[in-house]
Amino acid sequence: MNTGQVYMLLGLLSFSMLGVLHKVADVKHGRPPAINALLAVSSLVFVFAFVMFGTAGGPAVPRPVALIAIPFGISASVAILVFQAGVKHGSIATSWLAINLSAGIPTVASILIYGEPVGTKKALALALIPISMFLLWQDKKQQERRS
Amino acid sequence: MSDERDSGVWLRLMLVSFVANGIGPFGLKILTEMGLATQYQAQYLLYWYLGGFVFAAIALWRSGLRPHGTEVTLGALMGVCSLLGQSFTGLALSNGMPGHVVFPITTGGSLFLVASAGLLLFKEKVGPYGMAGMVLGIAALVGLSLG
Numbered sequence: 306m307n308t309g310q311v312y313m314l315l316g317l318l319s320f321s322m323l324g325v326l327h328k329v330a331d332v333k334h335g336r337p338p339a340i341n342a343l344l345a346v347s348s349l350v351f352v353f354a355f356v357m358f359g360t361a362g363g364p365a366v367p368r369p370v371a372l373i374a375i376p377f378g379i380s381a382s383v384a385i386l387v388f389q390a391g392v393k394h395g396s397i398a399t400s401w402l403a404i405n406l407s408a409g410i411p412t413v414a415s416i417l418i419y420g421e422p423v424g425t426k427k428a429l430a431l432a433l434i435p436i437s438m439f440l441l442w443q444d445k446k447q448q449e450r451r452s
Numbered sequence: 453m454s455d456e457r458d459s460g461v462w463l464r465l466m467l468v469s470f471v472a473n474g475i476g477p478f479g480l481k482i483l484t485e486m487g488l489a490t491q492y493q494a495q496y497l498l499y500w501y502l503g504g505f506v507f508a509a510i511a512l513w514r515s516g517l518r519p520h521g522t523e524v525t526l527g528a529l530m531g532v533c534s535l536l537g538q539s540f541t542g543l544a545l546s547n548g549m550p551g552h553v554v555f556p557i558t559t560g561g562s563l564f565l566v567a568s569a570g571l572l573l574f575k576e577k578v579g580p581y582g583m584a585g586m587v588l589g590i591a592a593l594v595g596l597s598l599g
Contacts, residue, residue: 307547307548309543309544309545310549312540312541312544312549313540313541313553313558315536315540316536316540316544317557317558317561317562318565319534319536319540320559320562321561321562321565323530323534323537324566325565325566325569325573326530329526330523330526333522335523335527336515336517336519338511338512338515338517339512339515339517339518339519339520339527340526341511341512341527342505342511342519342527343524343526343527343528343530344508344527344530344534345504345505345509345531346528346531347528347532348505348531348534349502349505351531351535352497352501352535353498359494360495362495364495365495366495366496366499367488367492369486370488370495370496370499371499373479373483373496374479374496374498374499374500375499375500375502375506376479377476377500377503378499378500378501378502378503378505379506380473380476381473381475381477382503382508383468383469384468384469384473385469385504385508386508386511387465387468387469387472388466388469390465391461391462391465391466391469394458394461394465395466396570396574396576396582397566397567397570397576398570398576398578399567399585400466401567401570402563402567402589403466403470403589404466404469404470404473405559405562405563405593406589406593407474408559408593408596409592410470410471410473410475410478411474411477411478412596415478415481419481419485424599426595426598426599427596427599428599429595430592430593430594430595430599431592433588433591436585436588437586438466438467438585438589439585440582440588441466441581441582441586441589442462442463444578444581444583444585445462446459447579447581448459448577448579449458449459
């Protein structure tokens with residue numbers, strides 16, 4: 306196994322562990338605002354350290370960079386907070402998929418705003434996203450009826 | 453019906469999380485289109501996490517909660533996993549692994565592992581609709597990575 310493959314597997318394990326920890330937080334009755342805040346602060350500390358000690362320019366950026374970054378960072382933080390609240394109403398198996406399906410949104414935005422080409426594979430993949438979400442919701446409804 | 457089992461609440465929260473999480477990464481695309489991503493990617497992430505932290509801190513302050521030890525540990529671990537996932541993915545790409553291999557494996561693989569953990573470790577129940585939704589969802593994300 307070469308170095309790239311090792312890094313890829315470590316990336317896979319890290320993302321998987323993140324999903325599992327969302328469930329552990331739910332099982333341990335973690336409260337979404339507290340979990341989200343601690344997640345945000347730990348990420349910020351590590352990135353700050355990296356920027357300060359690992360880059361030549363430090364934290365100084367042209368104004369547009371910060372003005373773009375901040376609202377999109379807020380959006381991601383909203384997502385984690387709401388996701389934590391949502392996991393309490395469903396399983397991690399389906400909820401983790403639901404949030405990851407959001408990869409379709411920047412793809413659609415890139416197509417609409419920047420006119421990126423849409424191949425058959427991409428079009429098919431995008432079409433599968435709402436179908437998948439619908440099926441996950443139906444599953445949740447069916448479980449509710451059973452209980 | 454208990455609110456804890458409300459599929460309508462789950463769907464609403466997952467849709468908000470889906471949209472917010474999908475919008476989150478799009479800032480980097482805007483930055484790329486402006487020709488600033490190569491030079492300021494790390495700094496962009498700093499301000500991105502700063503935006504997320506400010507929102508999370510306000511949400512925590514408004515909730516009036518004080519995080520307890522488990523929440524601190526879990527939140528910090530989740531932040532580390534998120535950063536490690538991004539870093540290892542970047543390292544895999546910079547060590548010669550092609551994107552069309554790295555992204556389907558890290559995304560599709562983590563969905564598979566988290567779903568498996570949900571079913572096996574946390575004894576979650578997923579019915580036929582949920583299974584079909586998961587298969588289609590993983591296919592959609594792998595398709596997006598390849599497309």
